Amino acid sequence: MEKTEKKIILFSLLIGIVLLCMEIGMAVYTHSQAMLMDALYDTIDVIIVIVTLFLVNLYNKPISEKKPFGFLQLESFFILLKTFMILSLNISIIINAIILIKDGGKEIDVTTISIFQFILFIGNLVTWLIIKKLNKKINSPTVKSEVLAWKSDAFYSFGLAAAFFIVQFLKGTRFNNIITYFDQIVVIVTSMIMLPDLFRLLKENITSVLLFAPNDELVAQIKSIVGKQFSSEKVKLVHYDIIKTGRKIWVSVYFKTNSNTVEMDKLKEKTQLCSEKLNKEIGNIYFELVPEVED
Numbered sequence: 001m002e003k004t005e006k007k008i009i010l011f012s013l014l015i016g017i018v019l020l021c022m023e024i025g026m027a028v029y030t031h032s033q034a035m036l037m038d039a040l041y042d043t044i045d046v047i048i049v050i051v052t053l054f055l056v057n058l059y060n061k062p063i064s065e066k067k068p069f070g071f072l073q074l075e076s077f078f079i080l081l082k083t084f085m086i087l088s089l090n091i092s093i094i095i096n097a098i099i100l101i102k103d104g105g106k107e108i109d110v111t112t113i114s115i116f117q118f119i120l121f122i123g124n125l126v127t128w129l130i131i132k133k134l135n136k137k138i139n140s141p142t143v144k145s146e147v148l149a150w151k152s153d154a155f156y157s158f159g160l161a162a163a164f165f166i167v168q169f170l171k172g173t174r175f176n177n178i179i180t181y182f183d184q185i186v187v188i189v190t191s192m193i194m195l196p197d198l199f200r201l202l203k204e205n206i207t208s209v210l211l212f213a214p215n216d217e218l219v220a221q222i223k224s225i226v227g228k229q230f231s232s233e234k235v236k237l238v239h240y241d242i243i244k245t246g247r248k249i250w251v252s253v254y255f256k257t258n259s260n261t262v263e264m265d266k267l268k269e270k271t272q273l274c275s276e277k278l279n280k281e282i283g284n285i286y287f288e289l290v291p292e293v294e295d
Contacts, residue, residue, distance in 0.1 A: 004134070045082075076208035080209055083198055084202065110179065111164075156190050234257065234259075250286050
């Protein structure tokens with residue numbers, strides 16, 4: 001898994017660097033704020049992906065008594081930092097676009113930007129689909145954040161290509177003045193569209209860093225899978241202790257028996273069965289059954 005993960009990240013990095021160089025050149029050539037915004041996003045992403053390549057080895061190190069969760073918390077913290085940086089950039093760019101509109105806007109070469117963004121869209125779309133498919137085999141949170149980044153880039157590029165193509169038809173009409181403000185309007189709209197995904201990812205990784213339970217949907221899925229294995233048993237499942245740290249989910253299920261006795265062979269068998277079912281349907285889960293001891 002570690003080698004596959006590093007190959008995917010390296011692939012994402014190389015494509016990212018190529019597209020970034022193209023974006024920086026176009027941003028300088030057209031003086032477009034939308035192009036500059038795209039280049040800034042990808043600069044942050046490239047820097048973080050480079051650091052991620054060195055951290056993947058730590059993420060996969062085994063747990064120990066001194067490090068019961070290994071370095072998995074570092075992964076959640078790093079993705080949280082990345083999301084916060086992109087979110088901050090998003091908000092600052094929106095504010096800057098509003099200031100430019102207030103100052104009278106800026107006319108740019110919409111035709112050149114439209115063609116270039118369509119080329120970027122094809123590159124981003126193909127990269128997104130490839131990485132998304134490869135991640136299904138390993139289910140890595142780090143690669144998942146890359147999938148989200150490429151998805152955002154693909155939609156952003158398509159939106160810009162379509163918008164700048166359509167606005168060309170406003171030239172010479174009574175809406176001609178809109179062209180002056182169009183670059184800033186596109187920046188504000190696309191940034192606002194991206195905000196919900198960024199806030200969702202931010203919440204998810206704050207939850208992981210603080211060792212809270214994962215989202216309700218995942219918790220319900222885990223309870224359903226485990227519950228089915230005990231539907232015909234004279235066992236009462238008292239409490240679920242579920243923690244998500246980076247790519248790993250830790251599940252402890254406390255139970256009671258009617259006879260107040262536990263057969264160790266059966267406990268081992270049920271633990272192994274639940275673990276296999278959970279890892280098959282969800283993946284990256286450590287599972288244990290714990291007898292509930294009354295005071």
